[in-house]
Amino acid sequence: MSKKHKYIFVIGGVMSGVGKGIASSSIGKILQAKGFKVNPVKIDPYLNVDAGTMNPTEHGEVFVLDSGLETDQDMGNYERFMNVNLGNADYMTSGSVYKYVIEKERNLGYGGKCVEAIPHITGEIRRRLEEAAKKSLSDISVIEIGGTVGDYQNIMFIEAARVMAIKNPGDVIFILVSYLPVPSSLGEMKTKPTQNSIRMLNSYGVQPNFILCRSPRSIDQKRKEKIAISCSVPTEHVISAPDIESIYDVPLNFEKEKLGNILLKSLNLSPKTRVDGLREWKKFVQKNKASKEELNIAVVGKYFDTGDFVLSDAYLSVIEAVKFSSFWNTRKPKLTWFNSKDFENGKADVSVLGNFDGVIVPGGFGQSGIEGIIMAIKYVRESKIPYLGLCYGMQLMVIEYARNVLGIKDANTSEIDPNAKNLVIDIMPEQKKKLENNDYGGSMRLGSYPAILLKGTIAYRAYGKKEIHERHRHRYEVNPEFHTRFIDGGLVFSGISPDKRLMEIAELPTNVHPFFLGTQFHPEFKARPLNPHPLFSAFVESMIEYRKKMHRVAVRTAELLIEGSV
Numbered sequence: 001m002s003k004k005h006k007y008i009f010v011i012g013g014v015m016s017g018v019g020k021g022i023a024s025s026s027i028g029k030i031l032q033a034k035g036f037k038v039n040p041v042k043i044d045p046y047l048n049v050d051a052g053t054m055n056p057t058e059h060g061e062v063f064v065l066d067s068g069l070e071t072d073q074d075m076g077n078y079e080r081f082m083n084v085n086l087g088n089a090d091y092m093t094s095g096s097v098y099k100y101v102i103e104k105e106r107n108l109g110y111g112g113k114c115v116e117a118i119p120h121i122t123g124e125i126r127r128r129l130e131e132a133a134k135k136s137l138s139d140i141s142v143i144e145i146g147g148t149v150g151d152y153q154n155i156m157f158i159e160a161a162r163v164m165a166i167k168n169p170g171d172v173i174f175i176l177v178s179y180l181p182v183p184s185s186l187g188e189m190k191t192k193p194t195q196n197s198i199r200m201l202n203s204y205g206v207q208p209n210f211i212l213c214r215s216p217r218s219i220d221q222k223r224k225e226k227i228a229i230s231c232s233v234p235t236e237h238v239i240s241a242p243d244i245e246s247i248y249d250v251p252l253n254f255e256k257e258k259l260g261n262i263l264l265k266s267l268n269l270s271p272k273t274r275v276d277g278l279r280e281w282k283k284f285v286q287k288n289k290a291s292k293e294e295l296n297i298a299v300v301g302k303y304f305d306t307g308d309f310v311l312s313d314a315y316l317s318v319i320e321a322v323k324f325s326s327f328w329n330t331r332k333p334k335l336t337w338f339n340s341k342d343f344e345n346g347k348a349d350v351s352v353l354g355n356f357d358g359v360i361v362p363g364g365f366g367q368s369g370i371e372g373i374i375m376a377i378k379y380v381r382e383s384k385i386p387y388l389g390l391c392y393g394m395q396l397m398v399i400e401y402a403r404n405v406l407g408i409k410d411a412n413t414s415e416i417d418p419n420a421k422n423l424v425i426d427i428m429p430e431q432k433k434k435l436e437n438n439d440y441g442g443s444m445r446l447g448s449y450p451a452i453l454l455k456g457t458i459a460y461r462a463y464g465k466k467e468i469h470e471r472h473r474h475r476y477e478v479n480p481e482f483h484t485r486f487i488d489g490g491l492v493f494s495g496i497s498p499d500k501r502l503m504e505i506a507e508l509p510t511n512v513h514p515f516f517l518g519t520q521f522h523p524e525f526k527a528r529p530l531n532p533h534p535l536f537s538a539f540v541e542s543m544i545e546y547r548k549k550m551h552r553v554a555v556r557t558a559e560l561l562i563e564g565s566v
């Protein structure tokens with residue numbers, strides 16, 4: 001068996017959005033299940049240095065790593081599928097590569113040479129890929145090159161991959177994830193666009209070793225053979241990847257085609273273990289399928305007027321975190337999205353939230369729709385409906401509490417009204433300086449920070465330990481000047497930074513409200529299918545309890561009515 005490091009490049013054919021990220025995550029998963037250490041790498045071809053400055057409703061969620069690096073949502077998929085924590089070496093953009101090379105050139109780092117895209121940019125890409133492999137101590141790297149074959153933007157990355165294949169014969173393979181349309185006028189699957197994509201890839205000097213055929217349905221043997229013959233790949237390297245109900249079925253579907261073993265064989269490796277490494281995963285998928293009873297969850301936020309497609313991308317980690325905790329409790333979450341502006345302008349009444357088992361206010365930025373969210377939180381607090389506030393969702397929960405319980409009527413955050421007298425949420429001095437210098441790219445508190453939990457609270461019970469580490473992405477904090485007023489007024493800060501300056505979790509005692517909790521961090525970034533997040537699980541359990549209680553109340557009311565009528 002070869003001891004050398006292996007590289008698998010995943011490239012997209014025909015069009016974007018066919019699920020390269022899920023395919024790469026699933027390939028990583030099945031190789032892991034064969035006993036290999038796998039490190040996934042995402043390459044984004046855009047010029048943004050990181051994903052932090054991109055609008056989530058256009059580009060999808062900004063996923064934050066432990067280090068604080070702001071990345072593409074695919075990094076979240078890799079972490080969730082493979083249950084790993086990724087580092088900075090596992091992510092690169094064209095912007096980050098060019099920035100590094102240009103800065104090196106300015107510092108005379110190229111010893112007077114003419115600096116060119118080839119070999120310097122491609123060389124830097126290869127250096128990074130080798131570094132990612134080394135740092136992760138992995139056996140195999142799965143590298144997803146963003147974009148589609150034929151784009152100008154990703155050509156440098158494909159060229160770097162080609163050179164790696166030449167320098168490491170037998171250790172590099174290419175997988176093309178392609179799309180095979182089934183035009184409704186024909187009702188038949190067409191292979192031509194995929195054939196053309198492969199020719200285009202050939203023109204760059206790259207021959208794919210595997211073709212993953214994404215399509216509304218499974219590819220039949222006849223078409224597999226057609227692609228195999230016309231594109232010079234063995235028929236068993238043409239893999240069916242039809243649309244399926246859940247993304248978490250994909251690794252199991254790949255294994256139905258024995259993709260794991262075929263991939264290993266073409267890398268001159270054999271499985272390291274005979275144990276079924278997908279056992280736990282199968283359990284999770286079964287739980288998912290067995291989850292029939294619905295949990296109705298309202299999500300109240302401000303970015304929700306752009307249509308469902310975009311929405312699910314902008315809050316991907318939140319949605320997945322809810323799913324994991326629900327499935328392990330055999331419940332199927334049904335999310336209903338409320339645009340908080342509708343509560344402000346009277347299009348909808350907050351009492352509609354009374355029909356739900358729980359309410360989430362996720363993260364967000366800026367002023368619009370904020371008063372509507374605060375109205376919703378007030379209703380949820382007073383009606384004792386389970387509530388989970390994430391980042392902005394915690395800050396607005398604190399503002400609502402200040403206004404309506406502590407009687408600080410003009411309580412606000414400096415994000416909305418920097419001149420308000422009572423800024424219960426305010427910017428920390430170190431971030432203020434960065435903003436004054438227009439350094440928006442680096443003005444947030446980002447990445448993993450510790451917090452100490454208070455015994456006897458919902459948070460402590462959920463985590464079952466004293467110290468936690470969670471990921472952050474925000475500029476504002478609960479203002480230390482108001483800490484004691486909140487505590488005296490009944491709000492419990494159950495998670496606090498070790499230096500006691502920053503309030504990380506706020507909640508109400510359970511004798512006041514069954515589950516009213518907000519986090520300054522984003523717990524959703526650390527939720528995994530096989531490791532659901534304790535706070536999301538506690539929230540789900542409280543919704544199940546709440547639902548049972550409401551059911552008991554409904555039954556009792558019906559009984560009383562019947563008794564009355566007898």
Ligand code: GLN
Nearest residue numbers: 363364391392474475476
């Ligand atoms: N806008 C808030 C802040 O910057 C919350 C950010 C968030 O929800 N991620 O502090």
